[in-house]
Amino acid sequence: MKKGSKAAEPDTNGVVSNAPRAEGRRVDARRKYDPEQTKRNILDVATQEFSAMGLTGARVDAIAERTNTTKRMLYYYFGSKEGLYQAVLEKVYGDIRALEQDLHISELDPIEGMRALVEFTFDYHDRQRDFVRLVTIENIHGAKYVEQVKTFKGRNVTVIHTIEDLLARGIAAGQFRSDIDPIDLHLMISSLCFHRVGNRHTFGTAFGRDPSHPRLRARHRAMIVDAILRFVKKDD
Amino acid sequence: MKKGSKAAEPDTNGVVSNAPRAEGRRVDARRKYDPEQTKRNILDVATQEFSAMGLTGARVDAIAERTNTTKRMLYYYFGSKEGLYQAVLEKVYGDIRALEQDLHISELDPIEGMRALVEFTFDYHDRQRDFVRLVTIENIHGAKYVEQVKTFKGRNVTVIHTIEDLLARGIAAGQFRSDIDPIDLHLMISSLCFHRVGNRHTFGTAFGRDPSHPRLRARHRAMIVDAILRFVKKDD
Amino acid sequence: MKKGSKAAEPDTNGVVSNAPRAEGRRVDARRKYDPEQTKRNILDVATQEFSAMGLTGARVDAIAERTNTTKRMLYYYFGSKEGLYQAVLEKVYGDIRALEQDLHISELDPIEGMRALVEFTFDYHDRQRDFVRLVTIENIHGAKYVEQVKTFKGRNVTVIHTIEDLLARGIAAGQFRSDIDPIDLHLMISSLCFHRVGNRHTFGTAFGRDPSHPRLRARHRAMIVDAILRFVKKDD
Amino acid sequence: MKKGSKAAEPDTNGVVSNAPRAEGRRVDARRKYDPEQTKRNILDVATQEFSAMGLTGARVDAIAERTNTTKRMLYYYFGSKEGLYQAVLEKVYGDIRALEQDLHISELDPIEGMRALVEFTFDYHDRQRDFVRLVTIENIHGAKYVEQVKTFKGRNVTVIHTIEDLLARGIAAGQFRSDIDPIDLHLMISSLCFHRVGNRHTFGTAFGRDPSHPRLRARHRAMIVDAILRFVKKDD
């Protein structure tokens, strides 16, 4: 009952004239209601709030307030707080996938490919703190919301394929060890890239050094690449 | 031999396991007035609830209910929900650092010492899921509660000292590289041990494999030790 | 024609029924959404409760119960118990100063003006016991709530201006002494009018005579006017 | 533990007034417990707290905390919060009476006597803010607690007798008007002396001038004496 009305969405097409918030929208500059934009606006604000406060910590009122619309619309489009949270997860996981495609790692030499993969993973986590936080939050909830995101599982297989391919080619070239499990390796790379961002606050408090500070960025990036390469390379 | 005995222990991860009742104390379970026990009881239950639900998700009523006392006592001893949460953090961080001390790593050969440290870190995170969850939760709150725990900062320096000592001795012995920053190394070890536990749910959902599953335990433990040793060892 | 169809409705008065909060407001007691009325209703009940019980003694539940709405609305509009209390203070102080303006004292002969001012002050305190009680209560709290009422300070200056004008004209006419400070005089008038109402209970208990009893009203009124006039008049 | 040092107190006069309630009590100068002192201590702290916070605003815990004893003793001696409040009222009303006796107004000339009475009343209120506040608080509660203080009513008659005597002598001497009611006059004097202290906070906030500020003290004192004398004196 909540989502049923979605079907009627994209047909408002300029019936009423007054333009309240006429931004750069060219399509029909003067139309009053723009469901897509409203939804996107809500989603953006919600991403921030959820990532900043967690699922239980986030406040529907707080989200609504920073939106261009009202709380009612939030329910109109997303049904519930949890529905909105799931929509946020879906959006955020979608983003990373798109980027991964652009790497064309399979065209690179295994070692360079491995380096590229690690660097990409590092950079992504380093930049997408909201993503990191949301994953963290999901884990606190036992990943039960992400499980319902249909596109989720399929998305992750591609990374494993990439790694499998890299490992196979590296082994064939005599560069890599042959006893490495691709999923374990992926876990390892993720660990190194994720932790320094996700747990930077307690780490910073404990050791007086924010591990995600820009000044450490380059050093950590090199260090992690180094560690992974030392790990996968065949002993001479 | 210390490590050995621990390795065999089942996945306790429970609340009552740590905090062994002080030796001298005559424990009379039925005595009515026992503030220390009351406090410990509240703290134990709270640890579970906070780690399971997060700070905002936890319910004071839920904690009180599973306690031997009433909600009122919770406020009597800890002042507020946040106060209780902080007490939990303090307890939990205290435990890990205390155990680290028992390792006597400084008496071991650098390589063996490094191995012992990594294995301890691995085992601790592997078993103390509550700890891992609470750290995660704290990070969602920007570490602002742990910052107020007076004993927190001091406690963490010791690990760094341990690592500094290991590195220095390893370098002197010609076994270790000389370009490694101890805090960075600690971050690296933590990352590898923490992530597989903290993010096991999303990881499990994504790849159909729970990285913290007992069957993977030994393999991951060896892998992480291996990775760290490969990273610190001097190239021949 | 459009209006025509609505003509049957009780009180639309030709104003088409949207724009609910326009000036030409006909109060329909049964309409369900009327924020102004809801607020006023809450405020009225709260005035009674706070004045009867004090800030700490008042019960939010008690207020809500005697309201047409629920406790929730009280928080919706006023934010907190203290916020509501402040709103009450603001309303109550606003009332007396507004009425003072209606006296047009500046148009009266100085002596008659002074008499009118004293009589007004007397009558107001005599009738508005809630006001007197609330002021008393505020003083127990060190006036810290009224201090936050923005409109408060500005409102009170007007009385002083009125008195200054009276004194100046009386002096010019050779009727009044020239050594009287207007604020001191205001304090004097207030004292005489306030005390007999505010402290009537202890006074009544002590002397077996309620000073605010209607039977004493006229006598006190005359007495106070007399006292003030004797005080301000120039000695012959 | 805390109270040991206070052993010597004003009214015990070095005699160490042996066990107050004469029973088979062992008289021991070094005795550990001193009920009278404990009670007085509680009473003093309670006077401050009640006068500062009001009856409902005062917190039993807060009182107990600032005491040399514990909360339990407070109940032991005074039965309840209200019982303690009443004991405070009793004490405070007792104090003023003692002072009034020392004036010997009946020995003074009517005008000087009137001046002395007003000045005494002024000074007393000016100095005993706790008294003023407690009276105020009592009025908020409809004087229902002071009514139960047995000694209360009797105490106040004496002032009226003093005034009656003054008026009678003044009339006889041709100095005073003959149409003044003594209770009304007392009310008038009280009003002028009480209000500037009791309502000083709102007054100060409203007009930017604290009417009870020491700098205004002398002026107000003279002003009030002046006003009363002008009021009682016979017109020439």
Next chain:
DNA sequence: TATGAATGAGTTTTCATTCAT
């Protein structure tokens, strides 16, 4: 006489959600 621990019943406040327009 004295005390720290304990408590039931209440009190304020918050929250996600729905209603009427």
Next chain:
DNA sequence: AATGAATGAAAACTCATTCAT
């Protein structure tokens, strides 16, 4: 499509008072 007003249920927290020692 959009909205401000409204709400029940639950949550955090407080208070005067009593218990066991």
